[in-house]
Amino acid sequence: xxxxxxxxxxxxxxxxxxxxxxxxxxxxxxxxxxxxxxxxxxxxxxxxxxxxxxxxxxxxxxxxxxxxxxxxxxxxxxxxxxxxxxxxxxxxxxxxxxxxxxxxxxxxxxxxxxxxxxxxxxxxxxxxxxxxxxxxxxxxxxxxxxxxxxxxxxxxxxxxxxxxxxxxxxxxxxxxxxxxxxxxxxxxxxxxxxxxxxxxxxxxxxxxxxxxxxxxxxxxxxxxxxxxxxxxxxxxxxxxxxxxxxxxxxxxxxxxxxxxxxxxxxxxxxxxxxxxxxxxxxxxxxxxxxxxxxxxxxxxxxxxxxxxxxxxxxxxxxxxxxxxx
Amino acid sequence: xxxxxxxxxxxxxxxxxxxxxxxxxxxxxxxxxxxxxxxxxxxxxxxxxxxxxxxxxxxxxxxxxxxxxxxxxxxxxxxxxxxxxxxxxxxxxxxxxxxxxxxxxxxxxxxxxxxxxxxxxxxxxxxxxxxxxxxxxxxxxxxxxxxxxxxxx
Amino acid sequence: xxxxxxxxxxxxxxxxxxxxxxxxxxxxxxxxxxxxxxxxxxxxxxxxxxxxxxxxxxxxxxxxxxxxxxxxxxxxxxxxxxxxxxxxxxxxxxxxxxxxxxxxxxxxxxxxxxxxxxxxxxxxxxxxxxxxxxxxxxxxxxxxxxxxxxxxxxxxxxxxxxxxxxxxxxxxxxxxxxxxxxxxxxxxxxxxxxxxxxxxxxxxxxxxxxxxxxxxxxxxxxxxxxxxxxxxxxxxxxxxxxxxxxxxxxxxxxxxxxxxxxxxxxxxxxxxxxxxxxxxxxxxxxxxxxxxxxxxxxxxxxxxxxxxxxxxxxxxxxxxxxxxxxxxxxxxxxxxxxxxxxxxxxxxxxxxxxxxxxxxxxxxxxxxxxxxxxxxxxxxxxxxxxxxxxxxxxxxxxxxxxxxxxxxxxxxxxxxxxxxxxxxxxxxxxxxxxxxxxxxxxxxxxxxxxxxxxxxxxxxxxxxxxxxxxxxxxxxxxxxxxxxxxxxxxxxxxxxxxxxxxxxxxx
Numbered sequence: 001x002x003x004x005x006x007x008x009x010x011x012x013x014x015x016x017x018x019x020x021x022x023x024x025x026x027x028x029x030x031x032x033x034x035x036x037x038x039x040x041x042x043x044x045x046x047x048x049x050x051x052x053x054x055x056x057x058x059x060x061x062x063x064x065x066x067x068x069x070x071x072x073x074x075x076x077x078x079x080x081x082x083x084x085x086x087x088x089x090x091x092x093x094x095x096x097x098x099x100x101x102x103x104x105x106x107x108x109x110x111x112x113x114x115x116x117x118x119x120x121x122x123x124x125x126x127x128x129x130x131x132x133x134x135x136x137x138x139x140x141x142x143x144x145x146x147x148x149x150x151x152x153x154x155x156x157x158x159x160x161x162x163x164x165x166x167x168x169x170x171x172x173x174x175x176x177x178x179x180x181x182x183x184x185x186x187x188x189x190x191x192x193x194x195x196x197x198x199x200x201x202x203x204x205x206x207x208x209x210x211x212x213x214x215x216x217x218x219x220x221x222x223x224x225x226x227x228x229x230x231x232x233x234x235x236x237x238x239x240x241x242x243x244x245x246x247x248x249x250x251x252x253x254x255x256x257x258x259x260x261x262x263x264x265x266x267x268x269x270x271x272x273x274x275x276x277x278x279x280x281x282x283x284x285x286x287x288x289x290x291x292x293x294x295x296x297x298x299x300x301x302x303x304x305x306x307x308x309x310x311x312x313x314x315x316x317x318x319x320x321x322x323x324x325x
Numbered sequence: 326x327x328x329x330x331x332x333x334x335x336x337x338x339x340x341x342x343x344x345x346x347x348x349x350x351x352x353x354x355x356x357x358x359x360x361x362x363x364x365x366x367x368x369x370x371x372x373x374x375x376x377x378x379x380x381x382x383x384x385x386x387x388x389x390x391x392x393x394x395x396x397x398x399x400x401x402x403x404x405x406x407x408x409x410x411x412x413x414x415x416x417x418x419x420x421x422x423x424x425x426x427x428x429x430x431x432x433x434x435x436x437x438x439x440x441x442x443x444x445x446x447x448x449x450x451x452x453x454x455x456x457x458x459x460x461x462x463x464x465x466x467x468x469x470x471x472x473x474x475x476x477x478x
Numbered sequence: 479x480x481x482x483x484x485x486x487x488x489x490x491x492x493x494x495x496x497x498x499x500x501x502x503x504x505x506x507x508x509x510x511x512x513x514x515x516x517x518x519x520x521x522x523x524x525x526x527x528x529x530x531x532x533x534x535x536x537x538x539x540x541x542x543x544x545x546x547x548x549x550x551x552x553x554x555x556x557x558x559x560x561x562x563x564x565x566x567x568x569x570x571x572x573x574x575x576x577x578x579x580x581x582x583x584x585x586x587x588x589x590x591x592x593x594x595x596x597x598x599x600x601x602x603x604x605x606x607x608x609x610x611x612x613x614x615x616x617x618x619x620x621x622x623x624x625x626x627x628x629x630x631x632x633x634x635x636x637x638x639x640x641x642x643x644x645x646x647x648x649x650x651x652x653x654x655x656x657x658x659x660x661x662x663x664x665x666x667x668x669x670x671x672x673x674x675x676x677x678x679x680x681x682x683x684x685x686x687x688x689x690x691x692x693x694x695x696x697x698x699x700x701x702x703x704x705x706x707x708x709x710x711x712x713x714x715x716x717x718x719x720x721x722x723x724x725x726x727x728x729x730x731x732x733x734x735x736x737x738x739x740x741x742x743x744x745x746x747x748x749x750x751x752x753x754x755x756x757x758x759x760x761x762x763x764x765x766x767x768x769x770x771x772x773x774x775x776x777x778x779x780x781x782x783x784x785x786x787x788x789x790x791x792x793x794x795x796x797x798x799x800x801x802x803x804x805x806x807x808x809x810x811x812x813x814x815x816x817x818x819x820x821x822x823x824x825x826x827x828x829x830x831x832x833x834x835x836x837x838x839x840x841x842x843x844x845x846x847x848x849x850x851x852x853x854x855x856x857x858x859x860x861x862x863x864x865x866x867x868x869x870x871x872x873x874x875x876x877x878x879x880x881x882x883x884x885x886x887x888x889x890x891x892x893x894x895x896x897x898x899x900x901x902x903x904x905x906x907x908x909x910x911x912x913x914x915x916x917x918x919x920x921x922x923x924x925x926x927x928x929x930x931x932x933x934x935x936x937x938x939x940x941x942x943x944x945x946x947x948x949x950x951x952x953x954x955x956x957x958x959x960x961x962x963x964x965x966x967x968x969x970x971x972x973x974x975x976x977x978x979x980x981x982x983x984x985x
Contacts, residue, residue, distance in 0.1 A: 033468070040524040041810030049528055049814075065525065066468050070885050072659050074673045105659070105666065105676060153932050159354060159664030184619075184931045185357075185662040187744075187924055190799040194743060197797075200618035200932060213798030213820035219615065290813050322664075333905050337646055344653055347668060354663040357927060358935045361663035364923050368653050375646035383642060405900065408694045408872055412893035415876040416886045431876065432869040438698055439865035446869075453870050457877060465522040467881045 027087050027266050031062040034256075035083070035091035037076020040067050043209075043292070047120055047254055048092045050286045054277040059269075072096070074106050081112040083259045087266035090116065090258040095162050095251070098310040102317045103160065104324035110310055113257040114267060115302035117274030120287060121253040121295035123227035124156070124166035125208040125237065127220050129196055132203075137224040138244040140203065141174060144181060152181040155192040156206035159185040160322045162252045163205045165313060166226060168320035170205070170240070173248035178319040196220055207252065208234050209291030226250055233291040250312065251293065255302050271299040334380025338373050345369025407438045423472020424462075428454035485832030489840070494534045498837065501538035502545050502844055506852050509546030512559040512690045513874035515682050516546030517803045518881060524807060532815035533833050539808045540834065541841040544596055547747060547787055548845060551588035551780070552856045555581060559690040559871070563681055563917050564783040566689065566910045567636070567751040574771035581857065586714040587721060587776045589849040591729060594722075595781035596842035598733045599740065599788025604835050607824075610741045610789065611796045617742055619932065620940055623925040624949035625742065626918050629749045631956040632756035633911040636768070640906060647907045651915015652922070654679050660920060662927035674887035681916045683879050683888045687895025688902070688909040690875050694868045695900040714850055725777045728758055732778035733785045740786030743793045746802035747783040748917050754782035788838060795819050795831070 034052050038044040045067060052063040068076040073096040080091035093113060100106045126137055134140040144152055156163035164185075168178035184201060186192040189210035195201050197219040204211065208231060214220045224243045225231055241247050256274055258267075277283055278296045287294050297305050317323040348365025411431045419427040429450040436446035458476050461467040488494065501523070508519035520543055527535035550561025555572035575584035602610065617625075633648040634641050657668045658678025669675040722729065732754045739750040758778040759768045768775055790801030791808075798819035800806035812819055817830055824831055859867060875896075879888040899909045933939040941947050 039807075040521045041807030043810075045524070046810055046814050049525070053528065064466065064468075066466075067521075068885065070674050070677045070887065072677050074676055075885060075887075078673065106673065150934070155928075158660070159357070159662060161664070182931060184928045185664065185924070186928065187660075187920070190797075191744065194615060194793075194797070194799050195618055195928075197615045198618040200620075213796070213818070216820040216822060217797060218821075219797075286814075289816050289818070327904050328901075330905075333907070340650075340653075344656075348656075351663075351665055351667060354665060357663060357931060359927050359930045361661055361665040361667055363927075364661075365653070365656050365667065368649050368656065371649045372646060372653070375642055375649065378642050379640070379646065402699070404698045405695045406897075407698060408691050409893035409897050411872060412691070412876055412889055412896070416889040416893075419880075419886070428873055428876075431873055435694070435869035435872050436865055439868055441863070441865040441869075445866060449866055449869060453873060457873060461877055461881060465881070466525050467522070467877070469877070469880075 027263075027269060028059055028061040030088065031064055032087070033089045034063055034065045035076055035080050035089065036065055036067045037069065037073040037080075037091070037094065037096075038067070039069050043122075043290075044092055044094055044254055046290070047287070047292065048256075050283060051092075051119060051256065051274070051277055054280055054283060055273055058273050058276055072100070072105075074100060074108070077108055078106070080257065081108055081259055085114075085259045085261045085263075087258065087262055087270075090256060090270070092254055093257045094254050095309065095313070098306065098313045099160070099162070099165070099317065102314050102323045110306035112260060113306075114260055114262045114299075115306060116256045116258060116267065116270045116299050117278070118253060118255040118295065118297035118302040118305055119274065119278060120255075121227075121251040121293045122207040122209060123225050123231070123249060123251040123293060124163050124205045125211060125222045125225045126170075127193070127196060127204045127206070127208075127211045127215070127222045128202070129199060130219055130221055131199075132221075134203075134223065136243060137238075137240065140223060141244055141246075144171075145174070145176065147180075149177065149180050150182045152202045153184050153200075154181050154203050154205060155184040155186045155195060155201050156189055156204045157186060157192065158188075159183065160317070160320075161185075162250075162313075163189070163207075165316040165320060165322075166250050167205045169250055169312070169316040170226060170246070170248050172316070172319050173246050178316075178321070193220065208237060212291050227293070231291070232294055233288050250309075250316070251295075253295070253305070253309070255297075255305075257302075267299060274298075330382055331380045334376045334378070337376030337379065339376075341369045341372025341374075341376060343369070344372065404438055407435065411435055419472070420470045421472055423474045424458055424469040425454050425474045425476060426472060428457065481828040482832050484829035485836055488533050488829060488833040489537075489836045491531075491533070493531055494537050494837075497530060497534040497537045498541050498840060498844070501542040502841065502848055504538075505542030505545030506549045506848055508542075509549035509561045510552040510852065510856060511874055511878075512553045512557060512561065512693075512871045513686050513876075513878040514561070514881075515685070515878070516543055516550060516562045517682060518878060519543075519546050520804050520807050522881065524811065527811050528814070532817055533830065533837075535811055535815050536808070536817065536834060537837045539804075539811055540837050543804050543808075544784070544787060544838070544841045545845060545848070547784060548589060548592040548849060549852060551592075552585060552852065555584045555588070556856060556859055557693060557867075557871075559693050560685065562747070563685055563913055564747040564751040566685065566913050567748075567755045568776055568779045569689070569910065570908075571755075571769060571772065571775050574769065575773070575776075578771045580771060582714045582853065583717055583721075583773060584771075584776060585853045585856075586718050587773050588780045589846060589853065590715065590718040590722070591732070591777050591780040592784040593842045593845050593849075594729065595733055595736055595784035596788055596845070597839060598781075599737055599785035600835060600838040600842065602737045602785075602789050603792055603838070607792050607796060610737070610792045613738075614741045614743065614793045614799075615797070616945065618943065619925040619928040620943055620946040621949060622742075622744065622921065623929055623940070624946055624953050625739075625745055625749075626922040626925060628949060628953045628956060629745070629752060630914065630918050630922065631953060632752045633908075633914050635756040635956065636752075636759055639908060643905075643907045644911045647902065647909065647911035648915040650907075651912040651917075652919040654684065654912075654916050655919020655923075662924055672887075674885065678920075679891060679916065680888070681913060683891040684895045684916050685913050686875050686879060687892040688899030688912060690871055691892055691896025692899030692903060692909070694872050694875075695896055696903070697864055697868050699900075714853060715846075721773055721777060725774055728762075728774060728778040729781050731757065731761075732781035736782030736785030737789040739782075740789035740801065741792045743790075743799045743801045744921055746790055746805075747786045748802075748914075750786035751779045751783040752914060755779040784842075791834075791838075795823055795834075796821070 055063045083089035189206035351362045353360035433450035550565040554560035554565040554569035558573040560566040560569040572584040659666045736750045758775045793799040794805040879892045
């Protein structure tokens with residue numbers, strides 16, 4: 001073999017060997033799919049779309065949101081976990097991924113994903129009708145403690161939903177049984193808020209942004225949020241810790257993730273890009289306008305958050321008698 | 326596929342019984358006295374009652390007389406399975422074959438089954454899938470699978 | 479006043495006007511294609527609205543939904559395939575009119591009275607929003623339960639064939655609604671281990687299946703019906719004025735019922751159409767004509783479902799509480815564009831509110847000319863050979879079912895419901911009642927269980943609240959009425975033995 005041919009061969013071989021590295025370094029080179037397990041127009045869909053548009057601006061390739069609904073989130077979450085780990089199919093995972101497996105509805109857990117960034121967390125609030133006699137959450141809590149089991153009625157979402165678990169966790173933190181307050185299931189926060197305004201419930205535990213319109217209409221008020229800090233969009237609402245010295249917090253969170261075994265270069269690129277998205281004024285304005293909680297964690301932090309959420313939600317579910325495994 | 330009222334009534338009775346049985350096996354939920362079993366049970370009983378009444382021919386007086394179509398041979402009656410089978414085909418094959426191919430096959434087979442001439446069927450099968458693809462993929466961002474024959478746009 | 483002028487200026491912006499026009503055409507086309515639906519049309523608009531200005535974004539949703547709800551009547555009348563569950567209430571009636579050669583009367587009625595219903599509904603939104611909102615907020619789970627039951631009773635009231643088969647169809651629909659995890663108990667029911675079924679069975683794949691696919695199947699099973707005589711469509715609107723004068727009372731009743739039902743979140747256009755159609759038949763002087771191709775029911779139900787669409791925005795705009803899937807999507811878009819629902823929308827952003835009203839009225843006005851064009855174009859479908867139209871419909875069913883959730887399982891559901899619908903129709907079981915059961919099942923069970931939990935399993939509170947007691951009385955009356963009539967007929971027949979006994983009562 002002549003020298004030139006050998007050099008050419010070596011050169012080509014080196015180039016071929018380097019191609020994956022080059023491709024990764026340049027990721028993304030084509031459009032990226034972002035799967036959303038929830039319906040178009042909903043909260044998760046809205047957050048993912050704003051993230052997608054900001055990522056597109058940041059990384060230069062189209063980021064398309066595709067709604068993969070069904071099975072109360074299972075279908076979309078399963079699709080994200082089963083996607084090819086080349087970094088071109090990612091998605092948004094939500095708190096349900098830490099709840100569904102406890103009910104035996106899926107084998108998927110947070111361990112089936114590569115976390116990339118926690119982008120939002122909505123803590124539950126405690127809302128009462130505006131004619132309610134309870135002016136603060138301590139008064140409400142005292143009344144609950146004094147009531148007989150099942151006398152008080154609360155709602156906010158369906159049976160076993162995240163806000164139901166919030167109630168169970170709050171009652172547990174107060175030393176009460178998880179079912180001391182009777183949970184009335186509803187088809188989401190909006191019907192629950194309507195029933196609250198119509199006088200059919202004692203209080204609700206859905207998030208404040210979900211209650212916002214009715215609160216602003218003067219038909220309800222929010223007594224506290226179960227969060228470590230006050231919400232930036234609703235600074236007048238105290239936290240549980242401030243209002244009654246009970247340190248309980250939880251939330252419906254949303255984050256971007258991909259399947260397992262993604263190339264490390266892609267993970268670090270996304271990690272950094274999501275941080276830039278979170279810090280951007282567009283993102284902050286969007287979430288603040290909606291009242292969604294501006295909470296961020298990078299890839300590693302998201303991983304830790306997932307583990308902690310899985311454990312605490314599992315505890316709440318077992319206490320509420322909802323866990324099957 | 327006109328079945329006698331006895332048969333449809335019997336089907337309803339068995340369906341209702343199955344629903345009631347399946348429902349009764351659902352575990353109750355803490356905090357709810359009316360559990361998930363209640364509705365299936367109630368509906369099941371209702372279906373059984375309706376099935377019995379229908380099998381006995383009650384209420385038939387209200388019915389408009391059914392137009393009798395020409396009787397078909399068994400083989401040609403199987404033609405009615407073509408649309409659902411084509412839909413199953415779409416559901417199972419579209420990811421692998423891609424939208425354009427699957428759609429073309431669907432349209433062609435359906436047209437032939439409905440009695441179209443092979444020529445017209447072929448023209449339809451070649452022209453409609455690209456139009457539908459254009460409208461849904463380009464305009465509405467619906468992720469139609471590319472498969473073996475990706476669209477040029 | 480300034481706000482109003484500002485509102486006109488906002489609407490007159492070029493991008494808004496283009497958005498209105500484009501989404502009108504989009505809504506008309508998508509709503510009229512069998513296999514696709516209004517809800518799907520709106521869901522697919524969401525990515526588009528992301529790039530539009532706030533008023534333009536909302537304009538697309540408002541216009542597209544108003545158009546799609548009307549154009550869902552088109553395939554219903556021409557092919558017996560309703561575009562939306564709301565149209566399903568009177569599809570058979572409209573199709574019967576087409577078979578009698580009166581397609582343009584049926585479609586014209588749908589268009590004209592839809593436009594009127596939409597405008598009256600918008601006026602109610604503009605003038606009565608606060609009062610209507612108060613009404614909406616006074617509805618608790620007890621009221622909703624009776625309302626749902628009343629809605630379901632309509633299936634029996636409008637049944638042309640055996641009422642028992644209608645009830646059976648409805649029960650079947652309720653059973654289908656039981657599938658999944660979306661029940662008050664949060665327990666998966668009848669999912670057979672299939673994860674796709676955890677979320678339950680959506681009404682749209684079922685609707686598409688039992689109507690569209692079963693029509694295709696029916697086409698395979700029977701010979702091609704005789705070609706309808708080639709008629710030149712007369713002026714579609716001319717006859718409408720006569721109809722308006724003849725059925726004025728029905729029209730206003732339809733508008734009223736539509737507005738009331740529309741403002742109640744969860745009870746949307748579907749229910750309004752059914753209740754109005756049933757009312758129309760119940761209070762008509764010619765009830766025996768219903769189902770043979772009689773416009774009276776179309777007048778009342780057509781007005782009702784469009785009126786409910788407009789009034790359904792009351793709880794959405796005032797409280798962010800969606801009336802149905804479409805308004806849920808619309809609320810999402812409102813939030814995305816910074817037009818947060820709530821009182822601030824009326825106070826701080828009044829000009830945007832007025833702009834929305836203007837767009838509503840504009841949409842219903844341009845519905846008429848665009849709808850007329852649509853009707854004339856759609857009539858060519860009647861003349862196309864069936865064996866070329868049906869395959870395209872089948873394809874659209876597949877793509878439409880897939881499109882909303884990118885879920886291939888929906889396509890399989892459509893196939894299953896197609897077979898079910900075909901068998902049901904051939905044996906005299908009305909499929910419209912099945913769809914009604916699927917649509918209303920969750921609402922019925924949800925409110926029943928929630929009410930029982932709140933009353934600690936006591937039945938009495940179901941009748942205590944004033945509105946509940948009224949609705950309960952109406953429902954029980956609707957339930958007992960046919961029974962009472964039947965008993966009365968039997969008694970009077972046995973008393974007059976000399977008169978020939980008439981077996982069937984309806985032709």
